[in-house]
Amino acid sequence: QVQLVESGxxxxxxxxxxxxxxxxxxxxFSINTMDWYRQAPGKQRELVARITxxxxxxxxxxxxxxxxxxxxxxxxxxxxQMNSLKPADTAVxxxxxxxxxxxxxxxxxxxxx
Numbered sequence: 001q002v003q004l005v006e007s008g009x010x011x012x013x014x015x016x017x018x019x020x021x022x023x024x025x026x027x028x029f030s031i032n033t034m035d036w037y038r039q040a041p042g043k044q045r046e047l048v049a050r051i052t053x054x055x056x057x058x059x060x061x062x063x064x065x066x067x068x069x070x071x072x073x074x075x076x077x078x079x080x081q082m083n084s085l086k087p088a089d090t091a092v093x094x095x096x097x098x099x100x101x102x103x104x105x106x107x108x109x110x111x112x113x
């Protein structure tokens with residue numbers, strides 16, 4: 001089992017930025033795909049961004065051009081840089097390691113209008 005710990009959430013005004021971090025407990029992180037998901041109140045959890053072990057990235061249409069996923073394998077950490085935030089981005093954000101289906105505890109992001 002791999003422990004994932006998110007940090008960096010908070011309250012920000014619309015148009016602002018936040019950077020989320022996801023620290024993994026084991027080095028297998030470096031050879032696996034990592035995802036960021038989010039879940040807004042009353043909605044299903046949705047995939048926001050994905051980065052492969054080789055660094056290829058994919059984004060949900062709703063965040064393309066605003067969010068950037070990255071990783072530092074030496075630090076066993078994935079990041080989600082979120083710019084031009086909108087109230088619609090308000091959600092709990094989770095990092096996910098598909099290998100073994102490991103989830104973090106989530107970090108709240110609230111964007112005020």
